[in-house]
Amino acid sequence: MATLSLSNQRQVAKLQRVVNYYSIPNLDAPTHLSDLLTAILDENVVQLTMTTVTAGFQIFDLLYRHGIWFFSGINLDNNAWGIYRCDTIKAFQTSEQPARYTWKQLAQRQRSYDHHHHNIRYKCALTPLGREHVQKNNYPNMHSTHQNDQDYLIGGYNQDELAYMVDYLLGLGRNVRIIYPEALKTAYLQELQQIQDFY
Numbered sequence: 001m002a003t004l005s006l007s008n009q010r011q012v013a014k015l016q017r018v019v020n021y022y023s024i025p026n027l028d029a030p031t032h033l034s035d036l037l038t039a040i041l042d043e044n045v046v047q048l049t050m051t052t053v054t055a056g057f058q059i060f061d062l063l064y065r066h067g068i069w070f071f072s073g074i075n076l077d078n079n080a081w082g083i084y085r086c087d088t089i090k091a092f093q094t095s096e097q098p099a100r101y102t103w104k105q106l107a108q109r110q111r112s113y114d115h116h117h118h119n120i121r122y123k124c125a126l127t128p129l130g131r132e133h134v135q136k137n138n139y140p141n142m143h144s145t146h147q148n149d150q151d152y153l154i155g156g157y158n159q160d161e162l163a164y165m166v167d168y169l170l171g172l173g174r175n176v177r178i179i180y181p182e183a184l185k186t187a188y189l190q191e192l193q194q195i196q197d198f199y
Contacts, residue, residue: 014041017103018061030069030086035094036062043099045076049091050084056095060106062086072110076100081113114140118156122165123179126151130175137171152179166191 018040039046040059047056059073069086118141131151134144142155157165166187169176178185
């Protein structure tokens with residue numbers, strides 16, 4: 001960084017704020033990844049046609065997880081924050097519409113979304129191996145903690161993420177035990193029963 005010009009240092013710092021990278025091979029390369037990155041850095045409004053929606057967006061950041069690129073930002077047509085798969089983008093166009101939000105305002109909006117959207121609290125006991133798995137593969141809505149010689153996974157999820165949460169916990173195998181909520185435990189056990197019935 002010290003060898004870069006001041007403007008290049010700012011550009012690199014900005015890139016580090018908006019690109020999150022987790023190392024797994026890319027499954028389906030999105031066709032508009034560089035366009036999305038440019039829109040973030042230039043704070044442009046973009047018009048996106050995706051599998052389920054066509055709308056104007058102001059994009060906050062990019063996230064790469066398990067071989068899939070995602071972006072988060074505001075759908076300007078309904079003013080709703082969301083996280084979207086980049087590979088669902090069918091058409092991309094930069095809009096002449098001025099940015100409605102600064103990057104700092106978008107960052108505040110994301111923090112608010114994370115706090116309010118993940119409104120169902122959960123707690124799970126972990127084995128030491130479960131703790132290691134969680135540390136290697138976790139999400140912003142979860143973290144591990146150690147209390148009284150026991151490791152725990154705690155956080156929050158939204159009701160529309162229940163199936164995804166169950167799938168995540170199934171990936172921990174016998175290294176996790178759900179303490180609460182009861183609805184998560186029930187959904188988890190139902191999924192285990194369906195797996196057993198499959199055999």
